[in-house]
Amino acid sequence: MNTEEINLLTKRALSGDKKSLLEILNFLEKFDQPLTRFASYSILYQFAFNSLYDIGKYCEECGGKCCKSGDPIQVFNFDYEEIKKMGGDVGRLRKNGKIHLLSRPCPFQNGWACSIHKFKPYSCLSYPFATEDEQMIVIKEYKDGIPDFKVPEFCTSGKVVKDRLNNVEKELREKLGRIPSAKEILEFLMKEKT
Ligand code: SF4
Numbered sequence: 089m090n091t092e093e094i095n096l097l098t099k100r101a102l103s104g105d106k107k108s109l110l111e112i113l114n115f116l117e118k119f120d121q122p123l124t125r126f127a128s129y130s131i132l133y134q135f136a137f138n139s140l141y142d143i144g145k146y147c148e149e150c151g152g153k154c155c156k157s158g159d160p161i162q163v164f165n166f167d168y169e170e171i172k173k174m175g176g177d178v179g180r181l182r183k184n185g186k187i188h189l190l191s192r193p194c195p196f197q198n199g200w201a202c203s204i205h206k207f208k209p210y211s212c213l214s215y216p217f218a219t220e221d222e223q224m225i226v227i228k229e230y231k232d233g234i235p236d237f238k239v240p241e242f243c244t245s246g247k248v249v250k251d252r253l254n255n256v257e258k259e260l261r262e263k264l265g266r267i268p269s270a271k272e273i274l275e276f277l278m279k280e281k282t
């Protein structure tokens with residue numbers, strides 16, 4: 089897989105597609121390196137954040153701070169095409185050379201919510217666990233096990249999801265006598281949901 093294919097597959101996984109999630113976790117598992125282990129857990133935590141837990145009330149209380157300030161967000165070509173196809177106003181995006189960017193405060197934010205939620209860019213779907221900028225220090229120090237993900241103080245949703253998943257991991261670790269893989273945590277979460 090080339091980088092664009094990996095990014096596209098990850099975006100599908102982060103959008104809630106379990107088949108793509110399993111595909112990307114299987115792909116990463118083959119490498120068994122600290123960075124790929126980190127990526128597996130961050131994609132899993134982010135998938136749970138986006139698709140398994142009802143975090144809307146926390147985001148509403150927060151007022152959508154993550155979309156209000158910060159550096160511009162990169163919009164990949166496949167994001168751009170999807171926004172355009174779905175009728176989003178791509179004229180609101182900024183251009184820097186060949187790269188499309190989303191400024192913050194984000195022009196697609198409506199109150200606390202995202203007006204293009206169903207087709208928002210990869211970078212937005214990655215917040216906070218799979219955003220490299222947020223996790224830079226954690227990535228640098230990471231060796232093994234569940235990363236101690238850095239969640240901004242104001243992001244209550246992130247803190248709630250991190251606590252829940254860390255508890256699931258602890259329970260599984262006690263049961264298995266070792267650190268569970270991202271796939272094992274996913275299996276547990278899916279059973280819990282049914
Ligand atoms: S900062 Fe966190 S709690 Fe606030 S809107 Fe963004 S994801 Fe939700």
Ligand code: SF4
Nearest residue numbers: 155194196197202212
């Ligand atoms: S596109 Fe949506 S999720 Fe992304 S920054 Fe804008 S309002 Fe936030």
